[in-house]
Amino acid sequence: MVVDAGLARRRVALPLLRRLTGCDLLPKGLETLRSLDSGRPALGGYDGVIGHVPSVWQRLIQQVAPTGLRSYGICPFQYFARQVLRLRSIEEPEEIGEVGPVEVGTLAHAILRDVHRAWHAEGIRGDGWRAVDIAASLARAAAPHFHDYARTHPVGYPFLWEVTQARLLDLLSRVLQEDLQDLQDGGWRPILFESPVQADVPVALPTGSETLHCEGQIDRVDWAAARKTYRILDYKYKTSRTAKTLEKNLTLAAVRGREWQPPFYLLMAEQMAQEASPADWPAGSVTSEGVWFQYLAPKWREDEDGAVVTPVAFPGDAWTGSLGARLRATLALVMEHIRSGRFFIAPGSDCEQCDYRTMCRLHHQPSRWRARADHTQVETYRRLRHAEVDKPGGAPATDRTSTGDAASETPPTRKRRIRDRDSLK
Numbered sequence: 001m002v003v004d005a006g007l008a009r010r011r012v013a014l015p016l017l018r019r020l021t022g023c024d025l026l027p028k029g030l031e032t033l034r035s036l037d038s039g040r041p042a043l044g045g046y047d048g049v050i051g052h053v054p055s056v057w058q059r060l061i062q063q064v065a066p067t068g069l070r071s072y073g074i075c076p077f078q079y080f081a082r083q084v085l086r087l088r089s090i091e092e093p094e095e096i097g098e099v100g101p102v103e104v105g106t107l108a109h110a111i112l113r114d115v116h117r118a119w120h121a122e123g124i125r126g127d128g129w130r131a132v133d134i135a136a137s138l139a140r141a142a143a144p145h146f147h148d149y150a151r152t153h154p155v156g157y158p159f160l161w162e163v164t165q166a167r168l169l170d171l172l173s174r175v176l177q178e179d180l181q182d183l184q185d186g187g188w189r190p191i192l193f194e195s196p197v198q199a200d201v202p203v204a205l206p207t208g209s210e211t212l213h214c215e216g217q218i219d220r221v222d223w224a225a226a227r228k229t230y231r232i233l234d235y236k237y238k239t240s241r242t243a244k245t246l247e248k249n250l251t252l253a254a255v256r257g258r259e260w261q262p263p264f265y266l267l268m269a270e271q272m273a274q275e276a277s278p279a280d281w282p283a284g285s286v287t288s289e290g291v292w293f294q295y296l297a298p299k300w301r302e303d304e305d306g307a308v309v310t311p312v313a314f315p316g317d318a319w320t321g322s323l324g325a326r327l328r329a330t331l332a333l334v335m336e337h338i339r340s341g342r343f344f345i346a347p348g349s350d351c352e353q354c355d356y357r358t359m360c361r362l363h364h365q366p367s368r369w370r371a372r373a374d375h376t377q378v379e380t381y382r383r384l385r386h387a388e389v390d391k392p393g394g395a396p397a398t399d400r401t402s403t404g405d406a407a408s409e410t411p412p413t414r415k416r417r418i419r420d421r422d423s424l425k
């Protein structure tokens with residue numbers, strides 16, 4: 001309506017513009033705006049529902065990163081902007097010079113990796129953990145990283161940079177104390193550090209079976225010789241005061257398509273175990289104790305036991321049994337949405353932190369309304385967002401990720417309907 005009124009006022013200018021060869025930008029732009037502002041209920045190309053594009057699909061399945069796929073679970077449009085259009089945010093000039101949480105997390109990863117690599121090279125295991133000098137090991141590992149970082153990045157005021165380093169060393173010292181205790185208690189020995197991994201993952205789509213080539217990097221693998229088992233560790237640095245529900249429940253996060261690292265790491269580690277040389281990886285019949293997110297989150301347990309590491313597990317046998325069927329259904333649903341080019345906006349609590357919030361028309365009411373009202377496009381995704389998993393000892397949850405009989409579902413409560421109406425969250 002707004003655009004139509006604008007076009008009506010520009011009756012003279014528009015024909016003039018059309019006569020100028022090679023200058024159809026404005027008419028096309030106005031046409032686009034008219035389409036966006038229209039009251040039609042169906043999502044279209046300008047809303048991110050672009051349909052199947054074979055070349056894009058082939059590129060996406062040839063190199064799937066678990067972190068990239070996670071974007072689709074957060075919001076299909078975010079995935080479109082990041083993985084399909086490959087748009088990256090521009091750094092805010094006023095923020096250059098601050099050492100933020102992302103940079104601190106990267107430093108923490110690198111320092112922990114080098115500390116463990118050094119201990120591995122020294123052959124420390126078993127009772128040897130008791131004699132380890134954490135402070136000296138940390139200082140040796142951290143010095144080159146701090147030096148390199150300061151040489152290649154703005155670090156702000158020297159005093160504040162000193163404080164950042166001291167705080168990080170203090171945190172990592174506590175992390176390693178808890179880590180060593182855990183290694184002793186479980187009979188673990190770290191054997192691999194920041195290893196590139198890959199796997200070919202089959203996925204059943206309505207159009208036939210496809211193979212996704214997945215690539216990633218595992219922070220650490222621990223081996224327990226006595227039990228012939230391994231576990232995969234992934235560090236996550238968090239400055240938040242409390243953990244979010246999906247951070248504490250990786251199974252639920254995976255079933256909702258919000259977290260792909262744990263299930264893909266299991267497959268990648270399995271493939272690596274089959275291919276690696278015996279020197280890198282224990283040979284013979286081994287089991288997996290699963291994936292552990294090691295949250296380096298000093299505030300989460302401040303009021304409990306004061307621990308700085310919160311480990312959260314994802315089961316090693318996740319791809320078998322009923323959970324395996326749920327994971328395959330989620331993966332098939334997400335990949336089918338990507339294959340068929342459904343990249344609509346899904347506003348929710350993640351918008352605040354999203355790099356694309358200034359371009360996705362999150363606050364444009366007609367666009368937002370279509371993303372709620374076009375049930376044909378969004379309904380299966382909406383159900384995925386509300387998928388549940390069985391609680392230990394509780395009744396089995398409905399498999400809402402399947403595209404099965406809608407009539408067999410429990411009717412939504414009033415509270416739920418209101419929430420669905422307001423947001424796809």
Ligand code: SF4
Nearest residue numbers: 075345351354357360
């Ligand atoms: S701001 Fe929200 S709706 Fe927009 S792309 Fe990001 S997550 Fe999606």
